[in-house]
Amino acid sequence: MPVQYIPVTEEERQEMLRVIGVDSIEALFADIPPAVRLKRPLNIEPPLSDLELWALLRGLADQNGHCDRYTCFLGAGAYDHYVPSVVWHLASRGEFLTAYTPYQAEIMQGELQAIYEYQTLLCELLAMDVANASMYDGASALAEATVMARDLTRRNRILVSRAVHPEYRQVIQTYTRHLGMEIVEVPLQEGVTDLDVARDLLSEQVAALVLQIPNFFGCIEDGQTASDLAHRHGALLVVGIGEPLAMGILRPPGEYGADIVAGEGQPLGNHLNFGGPYLGMMATRQEYVRRIPGRLVGATVDVEGRKGFVLTLQTREQHIRREKATSNICTNESLNALAAAIYMVALGKQGIQKVAELNLRKAHYAKTRIREIQGFSLAFRTPTFHEFVVRCPLPPEELNRRLLPHGIIGGLPLGRFYPELADGWLLCVTEARSRDEIDRFVDLVKEVAA
Amino acid sequence: MNPREVPLIFEESVPGRVATRFPDPDVPVVPLEEIIPKDYLRERPPEFPEVSEPEVVRHFTWLSRRNYAVDLGFYPLGSCTMKYNPKINEDAARLPGFSRLHPYAPEELAQGALRLMWELEQLLCEISGMDRVTFQPAAGAHGELTALMMIRAALEDRGERRTKVVVPDSAHGTNPASAAMCGYQVVVVRSDDRGNVDIQHLRQVMDEQVAAFMLTNPNTLGLFEEHILEIEEIVHGYGAFLYLDGANLNAMLGITRPGDQGFDVMHFNLHKTFSTPHGGGGPGAGPVGVKNVLAPYLPVPTVEREGERFYLNYNRPKTIGKIRAFYGNFAVLVRAYAYIRALGGEGLRQVAETAVLNANYLLTLLRPYFDLPYNRLCKHEFVLSGRRQKKEYGVTTRDMAKRLLDYGYHAPTIYFPLIVEEAIMIEPTETETRKTLDAFAEAMRRIAEEAATNPELVRSAPHTTPVKRLDEVQAARNPNLRWRPT
Incomplete structure (x- = not known):
């Protein structure tokens, strides 16, 4: 039966074989040793018609409880934000979607300019000099940032706050294990990094101090003090980001001296997607640009003096430098970076402040209401953005189970990552939650906990 | 293609314009300083452009028309498998049940997603002959990188600390870069005059310090490694692992399986073989398949099935x-799953057959005009050399690639693999018509002719694109990587 994606007919096939000068398709595979040939058909179900395929896929999708069917108070590194319609209408255009990496700059000016705009927007958001064209996700971007810090300082020890997303910390461990690097965890105090301990741990051997702001618990770290401490010892400050929208209202890392910023760009117009594809963000200071991993787009001119854009500083990359490259990254998350650029443009200067403020205020409202419930209390006094930790009178897992039949996805039970916070419940309230939804949530928590 | 320059979006900004309307807070408004200390608050907002919704749409639409x-x-970009990306897969990936599903949603709310992953693992195992993915x-x-880390862990489990990874001189740049990121020293093995791994040289470079041999098969010359069984024997003879860079799996679907060729571990490029779009550079997906010997070291979590329930398994001590x-x-997995189910086993084999047919057909049409360093039947792609045009007319492969843009095509991959002088690497894929291949061959023939009769025309190409050749030296010397207000 003809395959809808293969236009070569049987008649053409015979004609083409004749031109090649062989008598069968089989002859084209004559160089494959018989011993390794597959002598049976692949054991895969027969082809599906488009209609059958669509029914199958919709059936699988329908089995999932997604954030349009449930009211979501779960965050923890993946955030349910409103995505303006323009974002994916534009990012899904075939000219963007089905293009390769823009190596042929003359016919890829659209992609190159869009990424240049993305780099600019991200630099503005984070107050940094330079951003790359994207990494895989927040966790791997932060892990590569620690390797970059090692290369820049020629020191091997990295101090990582225990309030960095636990999965990001696991990825840092995996990435650095074979590179002779040492990861030292900095403990917490009131939900934020204990900077007194960090002070004692800092030395001439430390390449970087890594914090996440806001951190995994939603708490806002003291970036300025951390920056001063790290720099006093010649170490770099690496700031991890889980929620870039917070920078619409919070002081951005560049303003307190961050040397490398790396983290998750999913909240910038990308859907939850059950965890991916997301968007690894990475930015640094001008003087470190030649050590940054990943692609960079630069502005230049053509032979006739017209403005144009190219991939630049490629001698950092694997296809030129091979084993001496700053990273092995090749395929990145360009389309997600494009979506992020469209999102940031669609928000504009007013929108980015407004959406950040909405997140902050709604979460604050939910926080003040929940702590009024008998038996519930806030785990930390530290100021938070759109997430916060509640200590519960019953296991948070049990609370979630009881809320689910009411159409509510509760917060993340923290015991999984922090045994000392087994009664901790990490809640998230974004701009997508209405006051009615928050009130109903609080009432239900009260009810099911009673 | 749109010749009109599109201003930077920042240059279109007019204070007061908005493209998205957010509501006013529906919760009590308290002074910000009561919620967050003033020191932590941003003093001035990021300088995002202020534009209206129609301007956003026109800006990015016009940009898309410069792509x-x-x-x-x-899009005959060798090594990249730029096949057609089915539209039904896009619709599937955007179903709210997939796109609006939170990764930490309770397992019972994610059964459809987990089942899809579990089934895709089975499908990839069947296609590749691997045991787990x-x-x-x-x-x-x-x-x-993931695979090398697993190899390293497996060796350490055996009490061995090996130091080297071997790659062919035709390998993708990512192979040596990944080896270095896993703390290995890279050793290069030569290719022989038929474009295979030089078996004698492989014997010389192998020893008990080699952790893995990373091989692409068919290799980056588009040729099947004829001595694959011997390679397997040599590598395993030293207790090392045989790794497949699966970039070229398209030629093998239903024909031969890496697992049956003796590979212990491999990566798939779902954005090549399994039709998911490249997105201008990503996202892709690079699942890793392993034989049972490496399965204990897989990253967590794995997706498991227990009766009709699917779950994520983090309990993997090694x-x-x-x-x-x-x-x-x-x-990306949703798209690849849809693609495999649409084609079935029979359709996948047709993919491989047609990809190889199209490549050999195009090679036959182009052979008279360009040098062919390795004169063999190719698999899904082939590598020509522009050395004749360079030597005789001073026209380089880069020039000819740029001239192809004038004829309305994307250029092939050029100057890779590194072992072919003035390399032109062409991969037509199975989704192209014979008519397209004929027209492309005719354009290449004319360019070869132009190189002889009017070399300057080719050297100064492209002539019809929105911009001409760009000053890359200037771009690298004084990097301008972001816009700043003047």
Whole structure:
């Protein structure tokens, strides 16, 4: 039966074989040793018609409880934000979607300019000099940032706050294990990094101090003090980001001296997607640009003096430098970076402040209401953005189970990552939650906990 | 293609314009300083442009019209498998049940997603002859790194600390870069005059310090490694692992399986073989398949089935850990799953057959005009050399590639693999018509002719694109990587 994606007919096939000068398709595979040939058909179900395929896929999708069917108070590194319609209408255009990496700059000016705009927007958001064209996700971007810090300082020890997303910390461990690097965890105090301990741990051997702001618990770290401490010892400050929208209202890392910023760009117009594809963000200071991993787009001119854009500083990359490259990254998350650029443009200067403020205020409202419930209390006094930790009178897992039949996805039970916070419940309230939804949530928590 | 320059969006900004309307807070408004200390607050907002919604749409639409893409035409970029990307897969990936599903949603709310991943693992195992697959790697290079970490863990488990990884001189740049990121020293093995791995040289470079041999098969010359069984014997004879860079799996679907060729571990490029779009550079997905010997070291979590229930398994004591957050580029997996189910086993074999047919057909048409360093039947792609044009007319492969843009095509991959002088690497894929291949061959023939009769025309190409050749030296010397207000 003809395959809808293969236009070569049987008649053409015979004609083409004749031109090649062989008598069968089989002859084209004559160089494959018989011993390794597959002598049976692949054991895969027969082809599906488009209609059958669509029914199958919709059936699988329908089995999932997604954030349009449930009211979501779960965050923890993946955030349910409103995505303006323009974002994916534009990012899904075939000219963007089905293009390769823009190596042929003359016919890829659209992609190159869009990424240049993305780099600019991200630099503005984070107050940094330079951003790359994207990494895989927040966790791997932060892990590569620690390797970059090692290369820049020629020191091997990295101090990582225990309030960095636990999965990001696991990825840092995996990435650095074979590179002779040492990861030292900095403990917490009131939900934020204990900077007194960090002070004692800092030395001439430390390449970087890594914090996440806001951190995994939603708490806002003291970036300025951390920056001063790290720099006093010649170490770099690496700031991890889980929620870039917070920078619409919070002081951005560049303003307190961050040397490398790396983290998750999913909240910038990308859907939850059950965890991916997301968007690894990475930015640094001008003087470190030649050590940054990943692609960079630069502005230049053509032979006739017209403005144009190219991939630049490629001698950092694997296809030129091979084993001496700053990273092995090749395929990145360009389309997600494009979506992020469209999102940031669609928000504009007013929108980015407004959406950040909405997140902050709604979460604050939910926080003040929940702590009024008998038996519930806030785990930390530290100021938070759109997430916060509640200590519960019953296991948070049990609370979630009881809320689910009411159409509510509760917060993340923290015991999984922090045994000392087994009664901790990490809640998230974004701009997508209405006051009615928050009130109903609080009432239900009260009810099911009673 | 749109010749009109599109101003930077920042240059279109007019104070007061908005493209998205957010509501006023519906919760009590308290002074910000009561919620967050003033020191932590931003003093001035980021300088995002202020534009209206129609301006956003026109800006990015016009930009898109300054791009070349598979949806527009032939994209013979060797090693990249720029096949057509089915539209039904896009609709599937955007179903709210997939796109609006939170990664930490309770397992009972994610059964459809987990079942899809579990089934895709079975499908990839059947296609490759591997025993298990992890979906965590976000790209091919990420898969390479993951696989090398697993190899390292397996060797350490055996009490061995090996130091070297061997790669052929024709390898993708990511292979040596991944080896270095895993703390290995890279050793290069030569190719022989038929374009295979030089078996004698392989014997010389192998020893008990080699952890793995990373091989692409068919290799980057588009040739099947004729001595694959001998290679397997040599590598395993030293207790090393045989790794497949799966970039060229398209030629093998239903024909031969890496697992049956003796590979212990491999990565797939779902964005090549399994039709998911390249997105202008990503996202892709680089799942890693392993034989049972490496399965204990897979990253966590794996997806498991117990009766009709699917779950994430973190309880794997020998795991290398995590190499990214959550479970992988799930929306890419949805597309690959849809593609495999649409084609079935029979359709996948037709993909491989037609890809190889198209490549050999195009090679036959082009052979008279360009040098062919390795004169063999090719698999899904082939590598020509422009050395004749360079030597006789001073026209380089880069010049000819740029001239192809004038004829309305994307250029092939050039100057790779490194072992072919003035390399031109062409991969037509199975989704192109014979008519397209004929027209492309005719354009290449004319360019070869122009190189002889009017070399300056080719050397100064392209002539019809929105911009001409760009000053890359200037771009690298004084990097301008972001816009700043003047």
